[in-house]
Amino acid sequence: xxxxxxxxxxxxVYNPTTIPVYAVNNVHLHLQKGEFTALVGPSGSxxxxxLNMIGGLDRPDxxxxxxxxxxxxxLSANELISFRxxxxxxxxQSFNLIPVLTAxxxxxxxxxxxxxxxxxxxxxxxxxxxxxGLQDKLNERPSRLSGGQQQRVAVARALASRPxxxxxxxxxxxLDTKSAFNLLDIMAKxxxxxxxxxxxxxxxxxxxxxxxxxxxxxxxxxxxxxxxVSTQHEEAAAVKT
Amino acid sequence: MIFIMAxxxxxxxxxxxxxxxxxxxxxxxxxxxVLALYKGMMKSRVRAVIDAEVGHLQLHDRHFKxxxxxxxxxxxxxxxxKSITAMAGVKxxxxxxxxxxxxxxxxxxxxxxxxxIVPHLEYATSQLKNKIIEGKxxxxxxxxxxxxxxxxxxxxKVKTRSKLxxxxxxxxxxxxxxxxxxxxxxxxxxxxxDERNVYVTMTDLNALLSIGNAFxxxxxxxxxxxxxxxxxxxxxxxxxxxxxxxWQEISPETDLLVKTTDQYSYIIMVIIMFALAFGxxxxxxxxxxxxxREIGMMMALGTSKIKIFNLVLLETFFLTLAGTPAGLLxxxxxxxxxxxxxxxxxxxxxxxxxxxxxxxxxxxxFPWDKLTGILLIVFxxxxxxxxxxxxxxxxxxxxxxxxx
Ligand SMILES: Nc1ncnc2c1ncn2[C@@H]1O[C@H](COP(=O)(O)OP(=O)(O)OP(=O)(O)O)[C@@H](O)[C@H]1O
Ligand SMILES: [Mg+2]
Numbered sequence: 011x012x013x014x015x016x017x018x019x020x021x022x023v024y025n026p027t028t029i030p031v032y033a034v035n036n037v038h039l040h041l042q043k044g045e046f047t048a049l050v051g052p053s054g055s056x057x058x059x060x061l062n063m064i065g066g067l068d069r070p071d072x073x074x075x076x077x078x079x080x081x082x083x084x085l086s087a088n089e090l091i092s093f094r095x096x097x098x099x100x101x102x103q104s105f106n107l108i109p110v111l112t113a114x115x116x117x118x119x120x121x122x123x124x125x126x127x128x129x130x131x132x133x134x135x136x137x138x139x140x141x142x143g144l145q146d147k148l149n150e151r152p153s154r155l156s157g158g159q160q161q162r163v164a165v166a167r168a169l170a171s172r173p174x175x176x177x178x179x180x181x182x183x184x185l186d187t188k189s190a191f192n193l194l195d196i197m198a199k200x201x202x203x204x205x206x207x208x209x210x211x212x213x214x215x216x217x218x219x220x221x222x223x224x225x226x227x228x229x230x231x232x233x234x235x236x237x238x239v240s241t242q243h244e245e246a247a248a249v250k251t
Numbered sequence: 252m253i254f255i256m257a258x259x260x261x262x263x264x265x266x267x268x269x270x271x272x273x274x275x276x277x278x279x280x281x282x283x284x285v286l287a288l289y290k291g292m293m294k295s296r297v298r299a300v301i302d303a304e305v306g307h308l309q310l311h312d313r314h315f316k317x318x319x320x321x322x323x324x325x326x327x328x329x330x331x332x333k334s335i336t337a338m339a340g341v342k343x344x345x346x347x348x349x350x351x352x353x354x355x356x357x358x359x360x361x362x363x364x365x366x367x368i369v370p371h372l373e374y375a376t377s378q379l380k381n382k383i384i385e386g387k388x389x390x391x392x393x394x395x396x397x398x399x400x401x402x403x404x405x406x407x408k409v410k411t412r413s414k415l416x417x418x419x420x421x422x423x424x425x426x427x428x429x430x431x432x433x434x435x436x437x438x439x440x441x442x443x444x445d446e447r448n449v450y451v452t453m454t455d456l457n458a459l460l461s462i463g464n465a466f467x468x469x470x471x472x473x474x475x476x477x478x479x480x481x482x483x484x485x486x487x488x489x490x491x492x493x494x495x496x497x498w499q500e501i502s503p504e505t506d507l508l509v510k511t512t513d514q515y516s517y518i519i520m521v522i523i524m525f526a527l528a529f530g531x532x533x534x535x536x537x538x539x540x541x542x543x544r545e546i547g548m549m550m551a552l553g554t555s556k557i558k559i560f561n562l563v564l565l566e567t568f569f570l571t572l573a574g575t576p577a578g579l580l581x582x583x584x585x586x587x588x589x590x591x592x593x594x595x596x597x598x599x600x601x602x603x604x605x606x607x608x609x610x611x612x613x614x615x616x617f618p619w620d621k622l623t624g625i626l627l628i629v630f631x632x633x634x635x636x637x638x639x640x641x642x643x644x645x646x647x648x649x650x651x652x653x654x655x
Contacts, residue, residue: 058654067551068650088556095553102551102653105544110259115252122252123553171553 013076014175014207015041015064020073022059022230033059034070035230041175041209046201047237048221049211056230057211058179064209065098065177066090078174095123099168101178101210106164107152113159114139114148117167124171138166142196158189162196169200175207182217194220253558257565261573264538268570271534275574275633276581278527282520282625283582287615288594289516293509295610299440303378305501306345306470307479308486310335310493315467319364321350322422324465326492332469334489340482342474345369345376348456348466352419354399354449356407363403363449365417367456367466376472379437379450386411386435395455396434400445404436411436417449421460429459442605516621520628527629528636535567535640546644547652556645563644567637571630578629586617 017039024031034056041047049057062068064075066082074081077097085093094100107116114135121131139145142162152160161181168176178197182190194217200206210217218224226234261268301307310331315323325331328346335344348367353360370389374380379398380388389396397417399409409415411433418428431451439445457463473482479497486495499506539546546559596604597611604611618625 062650065551067653091550091553091555093553094551100551102548105548105653108256108545108549110256110263111252115255119252120552123555123558167552 012043014043016076018074020070023071032230044205047209047223048218049225051227055227061177061179066094097174099173099176101164101168101181103180103183112149113163117170120170142166158185161193178210253562271570272574274530276578279578279629280582281523285519286516286618286621287586289512291613291615293512300502300505305498307473308471309496310469313494319351321460328466340478342472343375344471345372346466347468350419355416366450367453369453382437382439383435384438395431397431398435398450401438402442402446427459440605440610524632528632531636535637539640539644543652547649551649560641563641571633586615589615
């Protein structure tokens, strides 16, 4: 299996001079291609901070983050911008879409930044909107889409650039149960069928239940990681047979 | 896509965009209005100087202008005048005998320049007849009539038909005094000149000065303003004993005024543009603050700083583009109207305007020659003033911008 995310020993401290807050404290994290992982933990446990650092939006105070072997903590601000564009898909909790662009244009926008041809864009948009089931909403502005539909377009956009993995910070937080499940179904399906790697944070037990791997953060530390458990299970199973 | 976004962003807050478009239009219009007004004022000032004050060119004896000594008459004046009048390109020429003296009434006295004129030639060359506001032009049947300016008349409390005494020295240095009757009171656009100059007939003055039919000055009016240089040369060659001067030399302040107007109007433009710049900076800054999250999100996705910068720049550019035709059109229509009908500035006070030598009726002219300059200034102002908001947008950190 190949490692997509390899975070070593990373820490982030806010207010180091006054009352230091260890938002992320000495975290190790490895993610393989094709994983479907939930990052859980109480409010303030450092989920957003950790995701931001992995996504190259924020820098750790300590440690290194390797994405496909590249240490992104060593990249300059401008290098990070194009690194994000080429390698990482983002789905945020809200304010995902550019309001003046239609759903289709929002997805195309990313591909245009990548300088994809018109034809490439058209084809990709078609595929992606079929996958998220919004073929009939191509030309709607975000304001005319429901919250769930907006998040689905955001997922399509995150995938448009063919990133190494998709980071989603509480993608279902503003959605009703039905929409949340629908979004999760789509994400899970993309994960299963296209081997897309997802790392998402959540509070929501329903969402957590759908994850194949759950990493629990408390006070900036990883207190539980089901991968280790399941690997042990698998190893145990392997030994048995 | 940045193009489309910029365009659609303009329509997001119509009110705000309208404010910018309007301020650009108003800025442009104000710039045009100022330049048009200046151009009109300068033109009319120059016209007044040429048509009503000095003419295009003047001739004197080489020594006359030093002390206005009445002895220095133009040699062969009558012949010179005749020959000038016959030259091609000359519209009219008026002879004047001139002396400095004192005007006295029962209540007071004032220093004046006494001009002895040939009425019909003077009327043709300096519009003196048209300047009369009270009384009648010179009556050839009467003797010792005088025309004085309104400002002086008011100061000396003189009315038409009043008597006054003019005192001056003749060519031999004797003091001469004579009583004159006020035939008319005149008023031009140039109050200081009105206060200094009184007019009598050449016949009367020459008799008192005992200079026969000689005179000191010939004012020449040409058919065409552009011929001044050429005629200047011709007259200089033809009458080497005379001192030939163009209106620019005789009225250097007018020449200077015309030349400095451009600078003044640009200074005013800059002031207007400052106001415009503040408006744009404010509004664009607000537009960006409102979209902090959106811009942060775009940056998080990997939109380069140049693209974000271009977005803000393009939005301002579009707004400027929208405001420009409006400002131009209003400026063009309004100056067009006033070019035809004139703009009455008597609200500013006729006295105030005329003390600077300006008519209260201004005929503004659309400043075609400066149009590219104005447009350039407006566009530069718009672009420059959106730089600050654009830079502010670039300084946003996606992490902070996205945090709820
Ligand atoms: N810019 C900041 N300055 C100071 N402290 C911060 C900043 N951002 C986050 N923190 C602190 O860091 C800690 C981790 O915050 P973070 O947002 O990562 O938690 P979270 O797990 O995402 O919480 P939530 O579930 O509420 O989104 C919190 O204690 C928070 O107060
Ligand atoms: Mg969070």
